[in-house]
Amino acid sequence: MNFELTEERRMLQDTLRRYLRAEYSTEHRNAILSSDAGYAPDIWTGLADLGVIGALFEDAHGGFGGAGFDIAVVFEELGRAGVVEPMLDTMLAGRALALAGRQDLVDALIGGTLQLSFAHYEPGGRYDLDHVRTECTNGALTGRKAIVMHAGSAEHIVTSAQDGGEIGLYLVAAGAPGLDIRDYPLLSGGRAGEVALEATPAAPLGLGFDALQRLIDLAVVAQCAEALGAMETAIALTQDYLMTRKQFGRPIGTFQALGHRMADLLIELEQARSAVINAAGTLGTRDGALTLAASKNLIGRVGRQVAEEAIQMHGGIAMTQEYELAHIAKRIVMADHRFGDTDYHLERFIALSAA
Amino acid sequence: MDLAFTPEEEAFRADVRSFLETTLPEALSEKVRLGRDLSKAEMEGWHATLNARGWLAPNWPKAFGGAEWSAVQRHIFDEEAAAAHAPRVVPFGLSMLGPVLQKFGSQAQQDHWLPRILDGTDWWCQGYSEPGAGSDLASLKTRAVRDGDHYVVNGQKTWTTLGQHANMIFCLVRTDPEAKQQEGISFLLIDMESPGVEVRPIILLDGSHEVNEVWFTDVRVPVDNLVGEENKGWTYAKYLLTHERTGLGGVGFSQAGLAAVKRIARAEMQNGKPLIENPHFAARVARVEIELRALATTNLRAISKASAGDAPGLEASMLKVKGSVIRQEINDLARRAVGPYAMPFASEAVAGANDLVPDPHDAGPVAAQYFNNRKLSIFGGSNEIQRGIIAKVALEGRR
Numbered sequence: 151m152n153f154e155l156t157e158e159r160r161m162l163q164d165t166l167r168r169y170l171r172a173e174y175s176t177e178h179r180n181a182i183l184s185s186d187a188g189y190a191p192d193i194w195t196g197l198a199d200l201g202v203i204g205a206l207f208e209d210a211h212g213g214f215g216g217a218g219f220d221i222a223v224v225f226e227e228l229g230r231a232g233v234v235e236p237m238l239d240t241m242l243a244g245r246a247l248a249l250a251g252r253q254d255l256v257d258a259l260i261g262g263t264l265q266l267s268f269a270h271y272e273p274g275g276r277y278d279l280d281h282v283r284t285e286c287t288n289g290a291l292t293g294r295k296a297i298v299m300h301a302g303s304a305e306h307i308v309t310s311a312q313d314g315g316e317i318g319l320y321l322v323a324a325g326a327p328g329l330d331i332r333d334y335p336l337l338s339g340g341r342a343g344e345v346a347l348e349a350t351p352a353a354p355l356g357l358g359f360d361a362l363q364r365l366i367d368l369a370v371v372a373q374c375a376e377a378l379g380a381m382e383t384a385i386a387l388t389q390d391y392l393m394t395r396k397q398f399g400r401p402i403g404t405f406q407a408l409g410h411r412m413a414d415l416l417i418e419l420e421q422a423r424s425a426v427i428n429a430a431g432t433l434g435t436r437d438g439a440l441t442l443a444a445s446k447n448l449i450g451r452v453g454r455q456v457a458e459e460a461i462q463m464h465g466g467i468a469m470t471q472e473y474e475l476a477h478i479a480k481r482i483v484m485a486d487h488r489f490g491d492t493d494y495h496l497e498r499f500i501a502l503s504a505a
Numbered sequence: 506m507d508l509a510f511t512p513e514e515e516a517f518r519a520d521v522r523s524f525l526e527t528t529l530p531e532a533l534s535e536k537v538r539l540g541r542d543l544s545k546a547e548m549e550g551w552h553a554t555l556n557a558r559g560w561l562a563p564n565w566p567k568a569f570g571g572a573e574w575s576a577v578q579r580h581i582f583d584e585e586a587a588a589a590h591a592p593r594v595v596p597f598g599l600s601m602l603g604p605v606l607q608k609f610g611s612q613a614q615q616d617h618w619l620p621r622i623l624d625g626t627d628w629w630c631q632g633y634s635e636p637g638a639g640s641d642l643a644s645l646k647t648r649a650v651r652d653g654d655h656y657v658v659n660g661q662k663t664w665t666t667l668g669q670h671a672n673m674i675f676c677l678v679r680t681d682p683e684a685k686q687q688e689g690i691s692f693l694l695i696d697m698e699s700p701g702v703e704v705r706p707i708i709l710l711d712g713s714h715e716v717n718e719v720w721f722t723d724v725r726v727p728v729d730n731l732v733g734e735e736n737k738g739w740t741y742a743k744y745l746l747t748h749e750r751t752g753l754g755g756v757g758f759s760q761a762g763l764a765a766v767k768r769i770a771r772a773e774m775q776n777g778k779p780l781i782e783n784p785h786f787a788a789r790v791a792r793v794e795i796e797l798r799a800l801a802t803t804n805l806r807a808i809s810k811a812s813a814g815d816a817p818g819l820e821a822s823m824l825k826v827k828g829s830v831i832r833q834e835i836n837d838l839a840r841r842a843v844g845p846y847a848m849p850f851a852s853e854a855v856a857g858a859n860d861l862v863p864d865p866h867d868a869g870p871v872a873a874q875y876f877n878n879r880k881l882s883i884f885g886g887s888n889e890i891q892r893g894i895i896a897k898v899a900l901e902g903r904r
Contacts, residue, residue, distance in 0.1 A: 273865060276775045276844045296863075297845050334862045337711075337850040337872050344863050397641035407889060454837070461879050465639055465887060466664050466716075469709050469880055476710035480876065487840075487847045487872075493785045 153427070158214075159223045162205055166224065169200055170231035176474045179232060179339075183477070187303060188341035189235045197235065198262025206241045211248035212257050218430030221368060222375040226426070229379025232477050234339030238372050239299040242268040242365050243308040246319050250355035255306065267304035269295035269322075269345050270362065277490040279366060280359070284347060286313040289354075290328070291320060291347040301343035302333035309345075309352065310362060317359040320352035327351065338484040339477065364434070369489045370442045371429045374449045377485040378419075378426045381453060383478050384460040385415050391464050408463055415459055418452045425449055443499040449485070450492030457482040508802075510577070518581045525589040528554050534590040538765075539869030540877075542713060543592055545670045549625050551592045556623055562599050569607055569615070570623050576808040580756075587757030588764075595667060598622035598629035602675050605692070605745050609733040618694070632662040632676030632695070632719060633742070640890050642677075643686040643739065647721065649678035649693055656680075656693060656731070658701075658724040664884065668704050668717035672697050681736050692738035694730040695721075709880075711873035712850070746886075753821055754804040754828030755881070759797050762835040766790060769842040769866045780842060789841070793834050800827055819898055822891040829881035829888060836878045839871040847872040 155163065173196060182190045197203065205220045207213025215221075221241070228237055243266035244259045258264035273296045275281030284293025291311045301307060307322045322329060328350040333343035392403025392412060402408055429445035432438045457479040461468040468475045486492055510518070533547060555561040563579050565571020574582070594600075603622055606615055621627045638645040647660025658678060668674065674695050681689030695702070701724040707716045733741055767790065770781035780786050807820035840847040843866060851862040851870040864870075882888040 271845060273863075274774055276773065276780075278776055297848055332861050332863075335850045336848050337870075337876075338848070342848065396637075397639065397644070402640075405889075407892070458833075458879065462882060462888070465883050466634075466880075469877075469883070471708040471710050471712065480710065483840075483875075484848055484872070487845050491841060491844070493783070493789075493841070496785060 155219070155223065159219060162201070162215075162220075163223050163227060165200055166197075166202060166227040167230070169196065170227060170233065174231045174233060176472070176477075179234070179477065180472065182234060183335075183339045188335060188339070189300065189303070193233075194235055195262050197237070198260070202237070203240065203244075203262060204260045206237075207244065207248060207256065207260060212253065212260055216245075218371050218433035221371050221433075222426055222430040225372040225375035226379035226382075229376035229381075229481065230383050232339070232380060232383070232474070232481050236267070236300040236340060238369060238376070239268040240266055241372065242369055243304075243306070245365055245368060246308045246355060246357060246361070247321070249357055249361055250319075250321075252321070252355070264306075265300065265304045267298055267301045267307045268365075269298040269301065269307050269309040270366075271296050273344075277494045279363065280317065282310050282312045282317050284309065284311040286311040286318070286320065286352065286354070287349075289351060290349040291322065291352045292328075292349055293347050295345040295347070297342045298331075298345045299342050300340060301331045301345050302341060307345065308355070309347070311352070317362060319355045319357040319362060321355055322347070322350055322352045336484070338480040366489055367433060367438060367442055370446050371426075371433055373485050373489055374426050374429050374445050377449050377453050377482055378422050380478050380481045380485070381419055381422060381456045384456050384475060384482060385412075385419055387475050387478070388412065388415070388460045388463050391467075395464075402463075411459055411463065415456055418455060422449055422452045422456075425452075440499060440502045443490075443495040443502060446490060447492050447495040447499060450495070453482045453485060454492075510581070514577055514581060517578055518585060521582050521585045522589075524558060524560075525585060525591060528558075529589055529591050533592065537590040537592055539867075540871075540874045541869070542715075545628075548592055548595055548670075549628075552594065552625055555594065556625070561594065561623055562603060564600065565603055565607065565619075569603070569619050571603075576812040577805075580805065580808050584757040584760070587761045590761065595628070597631050597666070597671075597675075598627065601631060601745050602629050605675075605732060605741050608744060609692075609741050613729070614694075614732065627673045628667075628671045629673045629675060630665050630668040630671035630697075630719075632665060632674045634664045635661060636663055640887055642742075643690070645677055645679060645690065647676065647678045648682070649680050649691060649726070651680070651728070652725075654728050655725045656728060658693070658695065658721045658726055660721050662719040662721075663707070663716075665704075665717045665719045666715055668697075668719055669706060669714065674702075674719060675732075677738050677742055680738075684736060687739040689736055690738040690742075691735050692732040692741045693726055694732065695724065695726050696730075699724050699726070701725075709877060711870070711877045713873075713877060754800055754807075754824035755832050756797070756801050756804050756828065759800070759828070759832045759835055762832065762839065763790070763794060763797060765868070766835060766838045766842055769839065769868050769871075772866045773842055773844065775844075786841070789838055793831060793838065796827075796831050796834075800824075800831055803827070819895050822886075822894045825885070826882075826888045826891045826895075832881055833875075833878055836871070836875040839868065840875045842866075843868055843871055847875075 202224055204213045205215040205224050208216035244256055248256045272281055272283055273294055284291055305324050309320050309322050311320055328348035330346040331343040333341050335341055393401045395402050425445040425448040428441050432441040460475055461479055467473055552561055560572050562571035563574040567573045606618055635645050649656040649658045674697055676693045676695055677690050678693050679689050680691040701722040703720040705718040706714050708714055771779050773780040775783055846865055849862045
């Protein structure tokens with residue numbers, strides 16, 4: 151039993167935390183939020199140069215990590231800073247291409263010179279993994295994909311579709327005939343698009359439903375870790391505020407009613423941290439599926455409590471866009487709207503427990 | 506004990522319903538339903554419609570041009586208006602300042618200001634909170650110094666709701682810095698077009714602009730604009746709070762919100778079945794609905810007590826806490842119900858408002874509303890302050 155990060159991961163964590171603290175201020179981030187692109191190319195390059203993208207890939211694919219704890223370390227830091235750049239979906243698309251042997255694209259991705267997007271979920275499919283109505287016929291895709299992160303700025307989109315009832319992954323190039331992307335901003339930053347495919351040429355990646363499930367497992371670890379990092383920031387901001395804001399002649403944190411609620415948040419934060427460790431540590435093992443469902447459920451519940459309580463204990467200031475917590479709280483709550491929410495993973499946990 | 510409304514009350518409800526059906530423009534109610542920002546003209550238009558029917562000031566005595574409704578009638582109106590997605594009446598002049606002027610204002614002040622509230626000549630906003638005086642309102646620092654026939658006002662107010670539309674602000678100002686906190690405060694009416702008044706927008710986390718900072722630099726206010734006596738403002742402010750009471754539980758809003766959640770959950774499919782049939786989601790909805798049914802009766806009990814002229818007790822604080830928590834829970838259900846489509850950002854206040862944002866169930870920006878309504882447990886005396894009041898009153902007598 152050892153809960154210490156390896157030397158390499160601790161270095162990655164330190165470097166990334168320092169970089170984001172210096173480069174990703176509230177002001178800079180808020181400027182990114184209202185920009186047309188919805189992300190900052192210089193930050194993306196900076197992250198690639200630090201090896202952050204590479205840390206999400208295995209050695210065999212030109213990376214230097216790719217395990218559950220590498221993913222957890224990276225996304226916890228991205229979450230702590232409220233980063234809106236599309237690292238998670240980049241990882242999913244890239245890992246799919248790595249599995250498919252498209253090393254040329256993976257190398258460019260790790261180098262930060264290629265933008266990819268990942269399109270799986272569909273309108274009307276909610277969080278269901280096997281809800282794929284997009285059809286592949288004679289090497290061309292027809293269907294619709296929902297809320298595809300940064301679809302508008304991607305050069306390729308890894309897209310799921312079914313061919314004769316078999317779900318598989320395909321590669322669609324930006325600008326391909328029949329590809330239509332309507333993009334829009336997201337509440338918690340960044341942009342996404344509704345993607346329509348009409349007989350759009352696509353290259354099969356030779357990956358089926360099992361591969362898709364493994365990719366979504368990676369996504370769950372990343373999303374949980376990101377929410378954990380954001381919760382750490384929310385709680386730290388609240389601690390500071392409780393002891394600087396004075397009302398009735400004393401810091402409001404000295405009122406027991408608030409102190410106890412802060413104590414509850416700190417207890418839940420440790421639970422959330424353990425849930426992320428459980429998820430990262432069992433990724434890819436026999437226990438993986440059950441543990442991931444447990445972790446995502448717990449993170450969803452704790453996340454809501456942390457976001458709401460952090461805002462409440464601050465009062466009005468936390469409701470203002472320019473205050474850091476506003477964005478962080480949105481990141482935490484919106485994490486429950488990707489890759490299955492609290493209820494979805496509760497049901498999955500129940501089903502897997504019974505199996 | 507009889508839970509039914511009287512035939513007269515039911516007739517009143519029918520009257521209200523048909524009024525709303527005939528006068529509430531569909532486009533306006535649609536905007537309210539989808540939680541979109543209303544323009545100043547739209548809000549003023551609705552006020553004018555209500556005023557034409559004599560219903561704009563339900564709580565004012567007839568002598569001042571009000572409807573003089575009973576508490577039950579007001580409750581019925583609120584319920585029907587919420588169900589029809591009518592705009593909320595802007596409360597600052599009508600529910601807050603009006604009653605204070607009627608009770609404490611001079612004849613001249615009543616004659617001048619009250620008709621202007623009804624006909625829309627003035628748009629009032631509230632200058633209470635300051636950056637350093639939120640929950641601890643009595644610590645406010647905005648100074649008013651007497652200079653001949655004027656007060657000279659310096660300081661800053663914040664969280665001024667819809668201050669961007671207002672031409673008048675009623676303020677709590679400190680006139681005696683030496684006195685005990687609550688005893689040095691006065692209630693002053695300030696023309697926002699006076700030199701030295703500056704309004705700065707505060708953008709909220711959902712991108713909306715509904716609150717502002719208001720800055721005062723050497724603003725000269727005629728002494729005629731002092732309400733009641735100097736240094737008695739805290740008494741008037743407390744009286745005003747008692748007039749904010751009806752509708753505190755937000756029962757009508759919660760009922761309309763719950764109906765919306767059910768509508769979304771009947772349309773949203775999960776694994777080939779409507780979400781409303783999912784036992785976990787259905788249980789969440791049921792729990793809130795059970796709470797809301799009880800709250801509706803708690804609310805009516807408070808209303809009948811008020812109608813009977815009983816002194817207000819802890820009901821207002823209790824309704825505020827429970828009502829806000831239930832409404833927020835319903836906002837939470839709405840964002841859960843739409844699933845991944847909670848993520849797109851459809852705020853009109855945001856640059857790039859022409860973006861085509863997907864809204865598959867025609868539900869409006871439910872996640873933005875979830876965040877915006879976190880304010881319900883913060884403003885008007887936070888839920889912590891309300892719990893403090895309840896605990897103090899309930900426990901103090903047992904020492």
